[in-house]
Amino acid sequence: MSEITLGIIGGGQLGSMLAIAAKKLNVKTVIFCDDIDAPAQNFCNQFVTGSYDNNEKILEFINQVDLVTYEFENIPYETLNEINKFKPVLPKPSVNRLIQHRLAEKDFVNKLNIRTTRYVSIEKKSDIDALEDFLPGILKTTTLGYDGKGQYPIKSGNDLNSLNIDFSKGYILEKFVKLKKEISIIITRFSNNKYEIYEPIENTHEDQILKYSKIPAEINEKIFNQSKDWAMLIAEELKYVGTLCVEFFIDRNDNLYVNEIAPRVHNSGHLTINAFNVSQFENHVRAVCGLEQIPLKKLSNAKMMNLLGDQITHYRNMQKFNDNEFFFDYLKKDIKEKRKMGHITTLV
Ligand code: ADP
Ligand code: MG
Numbered sequence: 001m002s003e004i005t006l007g008i009i010g011g012g013q014l015g016s017m018l019a020i021a022a023k024k025l026n027v028k029t030v031i032f033c034d035d036i037d038a039p040a041q042n043f044c045n046q047f048v049t050g051s052y053d054n055n056e057k058i059l060e061f062i063n064q065v066d067l068v069t070y071e072f073e074n075i076p077y078e079t080l081n082e083i084n085k086f087k088p089v090l091p092k093p094s095v096n097r098l099i100q101h102r103l104a105e106k107d108f109v110n111k112l113n114i115r116t117t118r119y120v121s122i123e124k125k126s127d128i129d130a131l132e133d134f135l136p137g138i139l140k141t142t143t144l145g146y147d148g149k150g151q152y153p154i155k156s157g158n159d160l161n162s163l164n165i166d167f168s169k170g171y172i173l174e175k176f177v178k179l180k181k182e183i184s185i186i187i188t189r190f191s192n193n194k195y196e197i198y199e200p201i202e203n204t205h206e207d208q209i210l211k212y213s214k215i216p217a218e219i220n221e222k223i224f225n226q227s228k229d230w231a232m233l234i235a236e237e238l239k240y241v242g243t244l245c246v247e248f249f250i251d252r253n254d255n256l257y258v259n260e261i262a263p264r265v266h267n268s269g270h271l272t273i274n275a276f277n278v279s280q281f282e283n284h285v286r287a288v289c290g291l292e293q294i295p296l297k298k299l300s301n302a303k304m305m306n307l308l309g310d311q312i313t314h315y316r317n318m319q320k321f322n323d324n325e326f327f328f329d330y331l332k333k334d335i336k337e338k339r340k341m342g343h344i345t346t347l348v
Helices: 013-024 055-062 077-084 093-099 102-111 221-237 280-288 311-316
Strands: 005-009 028-033 046-049 067-070 119-122 137-141 151-154 171-175 179-191 194-197 201-206 209-215 242-251 256-262 302-308 325-329 340-347
Touching (some): 028 055, 046 055, 067 280, 093 102, 102 171, 179 221, 242 280, 311 340
Parallel strands (some): 005 067
Antiparallel strands (some): 179 194, 179 242
């Protein structure tokens, strides 16, 4: 039996699912989160709340754990780096710093000869004037974006005048890809050339927020193999330890592009809980805690639907689900429009 206590920064649904997976492996969990109502406190052994730059609270947190991981990437690099001086942080803080910056992330991917959308750094409004080539495009903040937040579709230079964009922040402008489909690869890297990799997952977004995921993805063999190869190359190059997600675009000519990397477990991988012998969450805990690597076995095809905002209410009131349906309520205190409140996975 393991005697490990794992610290997790972030107490949302991903933190909950990591804590549930850890419990199964007899790994204790302490969650640190700046939200006093964080849902993951229902599933961990200890919960510490404080802001991510509160040294006293961080100390209280790290004194209780053997190592630290995180469920979301927007944690100040300084915080992770400071913690790493006392207890190991996995994935490494430097990986997080690279990926939380869209420009650095895309430069890194391109250096590996992996295709991304065309992009350019934007520091001031007039930078866009000479960039007709990148339009129509999407202007994205270089840091702190998620679920489409901090993103502005731009058809022409004129659009900028009507949008009130705060140029004190850095941006990138990305050429708009005519999407045929989006897929993701979830991979857990244990150590040099030791991986567990899930098959490509097909994702459907609505208003830039993930709505549906399913396996198998309806893609050709070339894309199936290329997406897995690129995810492995990225994980290896980062010397990554833990679960990582690579999001891809497929355009109408069946070209594959890396959209972005998430240095953590991912929403599109929720179906791995029910469709595989080992979930992305369990694999993450196994990898960061140095536990045994178990060969992945697929148990079933599956589809997952996110329940956003008040869509959760109907499911909360359901008396009974079919045997192939698995409903997860994230136990968030307030229902907010477009907020991820739960999901339902159906084995098919
Ligand atoms: P987030 O960090 O919010 O997930 P993404 O860059 O993944 O940001 O964008 C969210 C979604 O918006 C994507 O999954 C895709 O559906 C759409 N999108 C983003 N960038 C582009 C692009 N360059 N071309 C076409 N669609 C895009
Ligand atoms: Mg994304």
